[in-house]
Amino acid sequence: MPEFRNIPELVMVKNRWELEGFNPSMPAWNYEEFAGRTGTLYVLELQLYCKIGMSRDFEKRLRQINCVMPVEARAAATRTVPLSGMAMAEAWMHRQFKPHAVKNEWFLMPHVEALEALPRAVTLAKVYDRYCRTHHLEKRAERAQPHVRARLQREYHEFMVRQMETISPD
Numbered sequence: 001m002p003e004f005r006n007i008p009e010l011v012m013v014k015n016r017w018e019l020e021g022f023n024p025s026m027p028a029w030n031y032e033e034f035a036g037r038t039g040t041l042y043v044l045e046l047q048l049y050c051k052i053g054m055s056r057d058f059e060k061r062l063r064q065i066n067c068v069m070p071v072e073a074r075a076a077a078t079r080t081v082p083l084s085g086m087a088m089a090e091a092w093m094h095r096q097f098k099p100h101a102v103k104n105e106w107f108l109m110p111h112v113e114a115l116e117a118l119p120r121a122v123t124l125a126k127v128y129d130r131y132c133r134t135h136h137l138e139k140r141a142e143r144a145q146p147h148v149r150a151r152l153q154r155e156y157h158e159f160m161v162r163q164m165e166t167i168s169p170d
Contacts, residue, residue: 031136034084043114045076050111054090076111085125
């Protein structure tokens, strides 16, 4: 998964979520690997601690975590997000709660605080996925022959129409 030095902020522009300062990273360049696939963004509760993480296979990850813990961690919330935006959403949540960070992905804070930030993180993942796909399609269209370019532009337009229907403000 990519590492994010710059996490763009979500901004509302004409009743639509946009990313301020989008800088394409790995998912944008290798979008076909991520396209249509999903992962899980999760918040675990363990006594006074909470863990904010991501996984392609949440059940397996939860078993791995509980194998090494003295007390069983409980899933406070899980959300399915596009794979291309999963790491961005997790990094955004980690940055939001950095003052509470204990070690790696563990935070000393009530899990309720993380649950309140989760809807925004999910929106960020969806919007980032849209940006990655857009970037991928634009680069693909630039390399295409003229007779293919028109079809790719039509596919892109249809995709954007679907995105406007599925992504709504919080």
